[in-house]
Structures are given as C-alpha cells and as structure tokens.
Amino acid sequence: MQLDGKIIAPTSSQPWGSGLLQWLQFKNLKGITILGKGVIDGQGSDWWNDYGRMPSTKPTALRFYGSKAVTVSGITIQNSARTHLKFDNCIGVQVFDIRISAPADSPNTDGIHLQNSQDVTIYRANLACGDDCISIQTGCSNVDLDMESALEHWERGGYGSVQGITFSNIRVYEVEIPIMIDQFYCASDKSKCRNDTSAVAVSGINYVNIWGTYTVKPLHFACSNSLPCTGLSLANIELTPLPSYNFELCGSFCWKAYGTLRTRTVPPIDCLMPSKLSSTRVQSYGNSCWV
Template sequence: MQCRSHGENPHQEHAFLLAWKEACNSSDYPSVLLVPEGKTYLLMPVSFSGPCRAATITATIKGTLEAPTNRSVWLDRDLREWITFDNIDRLHVLGGGTLNGNGHEWWISSCKTNKSMRCVTGPTALYFRRCTHLVVEGLQIRDSMQMHVAIAYSWKVHVSRLLITAPGWSPNTDGIHVSNSREVLISGCIISTGDDCISIVTGSMFVQATGIFCGPGHGISIGSLGANKSWAHVSDVLVERATLVGTTNGVRIKTWQGGGGFAERITFQDISMHNVTNPVIIDQNYCDSKTPCHEQGSAVAINNIRYRNIRGTSSSRLAINFVCSNSVHCDGIVMQDISLVGEGTYVSCYYMNARVLELGYNFPYCRAAM
C-alpha cells in the first residue's frame, strides 16, 4: 500500500494509518507499505500496531518524514514517541529515506541547555516495542527531539546502515538505545549526536555492535544502570570494530550507587580512538543529577569485562579509568593489547576497587589509585 498525499492537508497520519491497516491485515506475502521517493510528509505522532495477519511487512521509506516543530503536539497529550512500531513480528523497515525530528525547539528548552527550564522528557523519533525478527536498514534519522532510535522488549533484531546525526551540543540525543531486548545486532552505522552513540541498558542480553563510527557524542555506553535504587542487568555484549572520533567518552560502563543487579560478560575489541577525552572508563559512581549523589551500601556488580586491541589517542591525561564502588568491587577486568597515547601529553591508567588482569602489551600500564 502506498502512502499518498492528500491535497492541501498538511498532516498525513490518517493516510499512513489507513495504509498500515491495509498492509497489516493483508494476506499477501509479503505485504508492503511504501513512502514514495521525492515526497515530504509532515507526520504527527503515530503508532503502527500489531499483531498483523501479514506474514511479513516491509515498510519502505524512500521519501522524507518531518516531525512537527511545535512542542505542544507532544506536551498537550503527554506523548513521548514520534513514530512507533509496536507488537509486530517480521517487520522490515527499509529505506534510503529520511526521518527529520526537527528537535531544535526541544534542545534550547532542555534543562541541560538552560538550567532555568523545567526538565521534560522529549520524544524518541523512532521507537520499536515488542517486535520480533525485526530488520531496520538504510535510513537517515536526524535532529531527533531526544533519542533517535529505541529498541525495547524486542527479540532477534538487526539494525544496519543507519546514518544518525544531530549537533554535538544537542542534549539527550542518543543514537541507538537498547533496553529489555535480546539478540540484537547493530552493524555498519554512522552516528554523530549530542549523547551516547549507542546506549545499552537494563534487560538487554546478547547484543552485538560492529562496524560503528561514532563522533561527536558521548561514546558507546553500557548504562546507565541502577538509577533510583533499581535492579538492573546487562550481559553478553560485544562491541567490535568501532571508530570513535572526538567523543567525550570512548567505551563506558556507568552505574548509579544504590542500585542492584549486574553487568557481566561484556567485550570491547578492535576499537580505534581519535582525540577521545575518556577512552576507557568504568564509573560505578555515576551521577547525572542536580543534587549530589551520596555513597550507598549497594551497587550494580560489574564482572568479566574484557578490553582487547584498543588503540588511538586520548585528549585527557587519564586514558583508562576504573572507578568502582567501595561496597561492590569490579571483578574480572582483562586488558589485552591496549595502546593509547596522548595528544601531545603523557597518559595514565588508574583503577580503584577493581581487579585488573593485563595480558599482552598494554600502554598505559594500569596501577591502583592510592
């Protein structure tokens, strides 16, 4: 089913929903929903829901979808998503097209940009919830209000060849955010935003990110985990063949004090860093809060973390920094064949409350903080 323009009507959500209903209920194999090339659609917040009769649905986005610039569209109805796909099996979202979140008004009104503003959660541009056997490929997603792509409560997901862009100063504009999902593969993506290029949070297992370019942004992160004394778990994550340029962090694990659970069996390997401020970091005392975070008697446990073949340059003196909790130490950290040098300065590696094993050749050599 092709989405068609309707004369002077500036909003296309009704046409999209009609096209979706026809594609979802079709007995044809495969069923296709097409956004034509060379056309631009102003699309209000819309949710495409299943379950569907169609054995497979392919949403081919070749044109441009534009989000409304007026924040009240979301705030008046307390909406936190722009385009949502929910409870669909064997969905393919393919493209060549563009999703433009028009996020500028959200960024300048953020409490992180303007301390006098009330903190409001902005919408995610493209949200996949409860999807199985999901393929997302070849889209350009830019200037989201907050996160660009979110994958939640999903299984067997492959995201590839996405171009995700937003200014480096845009707050909370994570590229790809994974939560409560299993068997997720993210490959061949270019991500330049104002927050984490990829963030992997609680409930996520067997996640692989490969062939990723990241920068600017806050790097590739596990977490944050354990906020508000919550229980969190992430396991069996592989990040490999990544290039990070000019990011504030490289590969990072971040957890709040007071939480519970674990982050374990996580590998970062074959990674190139260029002018990265904190290339390798574990922070069990993460605190993204206006009020100070006090030391707690519990923490998310961090175990079996491997760093292998990580090379490049650090723009800060502390290239490798493991700051672990006094109550729950980091255990089973392996550093193998690490080579990080300074941008004209000597660099170092420190760790606190962590058990670190070094294999092969490593520079800088790690020593415990005194």
C-alpha cells in the same frame, strides 16, 4: 519498510500536545525491517535551546517495543530531542550500516538505548551523540557490538549483574573518554548526587581492538565500593590524545577494577589490578584527574 526520503519532526508545540515519550514507534511486531538511505530528523535544537515553547517531555525519535526479528539498516537518524533509537522488550535485533548524529553538547541524546532486550547485534554503526552512543540497561542479554564509535558506562542504582560483554573493533574520534565503566555516574544535577555506588555486579567485560583519539583520558573504570568490577580484559588498545580546547588531558583512572591486560596498550594502562587484593592496599589512580 523502505525509507529513502526524509522524515522531519515538527518544531511547533501544537502537534506534540503536552509531550510524548516517543515520536515514531512500532509495537508488538514480528519480522519488521526498516532499511534504505533515508533520514529521520528530530529537529532537536528547539528542545535543547529551551525557548519555552516546546513541551518539557522530550521524545525518542524511533522506538521498537515488544517486537521480534527487528532489523534497522542503512538509514540516518539525526538531532533527536532525546534518544535516537530505542529497543524495549525486543528479541532478535540487528542494527547495521546506520548513522546517528547529534551535536556534542546536546543533552541526553543517546544513540541507541537497549532495555529488556535479548539477542542484539550492532555493527558498522557510526555514532556521534551528545550522551551515550550505546546505553545498555536492565534486562539485556547476548548483546554483540562491532562498530565505529562507542562510549559506555554502567550507572549507579538498580541491582543484578552485567556480565559476559565484548566490545570489539571500535574506532573512536575526538571522544572524551573512549573506555568507561562509571558506577558513580549521576545524570542529574551534580550538586545533588550522593557519594554512593550501585549494587550491580560488573564482570567479564572484554575490550578488543579499540583505537582512535581522545580528548580527556583513554580509560575510566570507577567501580562500586561494595561490588568491585572483576574479570575486565583489554587487548589491542591504541588510543592517542587529541589536544582539547576545554579539558586537561589525564591518564587512565581505575577504582576497584580488577582484570587483565592481554597485550600492551597505547598509552600504557597501569591502574588495572591483576587480582582482588586486601582493602589495605591503595589502588592507583593513574593521576589526580577525576572527570
């Protein structure tokens, strides 16, 4: 499928009915390709500003479900009401040379969402979103990321494991926290979040060749009290602070995070623990900031 024009979402409530989970969707296909220089515009501002005339259910802009050998290349997806590009139950996904953008304060506008999908490659992607640039959730394996910007976390809840993932050759610009694992994360009203962590085991996560600027802190590893993060690895990290209008700059933060610094880092990261130690030893916080 060649896309060189512009697809624009309706901004009146009537076409959406009571609300849709996705706007454009492809299901149960094999060898589907979308390429070109076209634009998919979700016109999300009417949803984010909540004028009271749009359905409460916000749609994902473009979703692939139950498909094999999927390729998305060259296009721009912008201002989705919610997630921009989603892959559910897909095998053999390639995403490259695409651009995804939404305002920094747009709610839940993830760039790319992966769920129950295997053999995924994402590279040369320019992502600037209001929420996660890439969200990797349940049932994913063999995911390879090589891109221009990313902000990741593993959330509380669920069970199982996340292991053997490499983030490499990533350039970030004006990202609040470029490197993040946060198992205390809560997407709902913060006042209703319980102070517990996920039972998901996180291990063997590699960060290689990551550079750019940040506005809050360079790294935030907040791992589970019951299942600490192990086998974390960092090499060739060069992140410089950018003065922010809204936040106080902080140092790196680690909690229950164990791993290796394979090269010197900029700034120096001294909170990562080299091995699993006795619970009587207090792990360094870097400084007092917790964001």
